[in-house]
Amino acid sequence: MSAKVIEGKRIAQEIREEIRQETERLKERGIVPGLAVVLVGGDPASAVYVGNKEKTCKEMGFHSEVHRLPEETTQEQLLAVVADLNRNDAVHGILVQLPLPKHIAEKAVIDAIAVEKDVDGFSPQSTGNLVIGDESLLPCTPAGIIELIRRAGVDPAGKHAVVIGRSNIVGKPVAMLLLRENATVTICHSRTENMEAIASQADILVVAIGKPKAIGRRYVKPGAIVIDVGVNRLESGKLAGDVDYDECLDVAGAITPVPGGVGPMTIAMLMQNTLKAAKRKAGV
Numbered sequence: 001m002s003a004k005v006i007e008g009k010r011i012a013q014e015i016r017e018e019i020r021q022e023t024e025r026l027k028e029r030g031i032v033p034g035l036a037v038v039l040v041g042g043d044p045a046s047a048v049y050v051g052n053k054e055k056t057c058k059e060m061g062f063h064s065e066v067h068r069l070p071e072e073t074t075q076e077q078l079l080a081v082v083a084d085l086n087r088n089d090a091v092h093g094i095l096v097q098l099p100l101p102k103h104i105a106e107k108a109v110i111d112a113i114a115v116e117k118d119v120d121g122f123s124p125q126s127t128g129n130l131v132i133g134d135e136s137l138l139p140c141t142p143a144g145i146i147e148l149i150r151r152a153g154v155d156p157a158g159k160h161a162v163v164i165g166r167s168n169i170v171g172k173p174v175a176m177l178l179l180r181e182n183a184t185v186t187i188c189h190s191r192t193e194n195m196e197a198i199a200s201q202a203d204i205l206v207v208a209i210g211k212p213k214a215i216g217r218r219y220v221k222p223g224a225i226v227i228d229v230g231v232n233r234l235e236s237g238k239l240a241g242d243v244d245y246d247e248c249l250d251v252a253g254a255i256t257p258v259p260g261g262v263g264p265m266t267i268a269m270l271m272q273n274t275l276k277a278a279k280r281k282a283g284v
């Protein structure tokens with residue numbers, strides 16, 4: 001039996017079309033959602049990601065601004081840019097592309113973004129709101145994962161969800177969102193013993209460890225839904241997930257591909273967060 005392939009790219013496209021239409025209607029009321037992206041330095045992968053975000057904003061009909069700052073930018077200068085954007089009424093969402101150069105403390109910068117403009121959902125306040133279950137902008141990749149699970153026709157309630165990875169930007173928040181959806185959640189990480197035995201009990205397996213093809217078929221319960229968050233560039237130039245897709249294809253019930261799975265959903269959720277922030281500011 002072969003797994004159902006969860007087409008993140010197509011689903012993201014549907015969501016983008018919904019956002020584009022809603023933006024058109026908002027424009028008639030004088031509301032234009034705005035996203036500011038800040039890129040420090042010349043990392044080529046980051047430059048591509050930022051370019052994609054800019055292009056998607058334009059497609060949505062958003063106001064888009066990209067602030068490309070040189071590698072030598074000081075933390076103080078970057079904080080000043082963020083402070084300006086916090087005050088800028090045309091900007092409803094602020095995203096500082098990570099990673100930042102080593103001489104800048106990422107935490108200081110993330111903490112400086114106004115919570116109502118925190119479209120990444122990375123700030124301590126947004127994270128706290130997520131854990132408590134208060135209204136907040138959700139981190140894009142975790143929100144995209146929940147959307148993919150829903151649209152695959154799986155209700156997490158009562159299911160065993162195993163998350164492999166405990167980062168602040170994916171593992172921890174996706175575990176909290178799955179808990180909010182009433183799953184029974186286990187978090188595995190680099191120090192977990194018997195990971196295979198735990199992972200293979202999962203009805204929903206989410207993998208976010210950043211190691212190409214690290215998770216093979218022995219980690220997958222027959223029929224499980226497998227969500228692969230990894231985006232690893234191989235030496236061949238090809239992209240690979242953290243899951244060995246070919247090997248897991250005939251064990252899993254449903255699986256996300258890389259590329260074309262979680263990645264496109266991340267950008268769609270960023271657009272959704274920007275729209276939400278704009279509506280909230282306008283009192284819609």
Ligand SMILES: Nc1nc(=O)c2c([nH]1)NC[C@@H]1CN(c3ccc(C(=O)N[C@@H](CCC(=O)O)C(=O)O)cc3)C=[N+]21
Pocket residue numbers: 049095096097098099120140231239258259260261262263264265266267
């Ligand atoms: N402040 C901040 N917020 C982020 O959300 C953020 C960040 N920094 N730094 C880098 C990571 C990475 N990330 C991705 C987004 C989309 C794809 C994506 O669309 N990937 C395509 C393939 C793209 C390709 O071919 O390279 C896919 O999986 O199909 C991947 C990775 C967001 N990140």
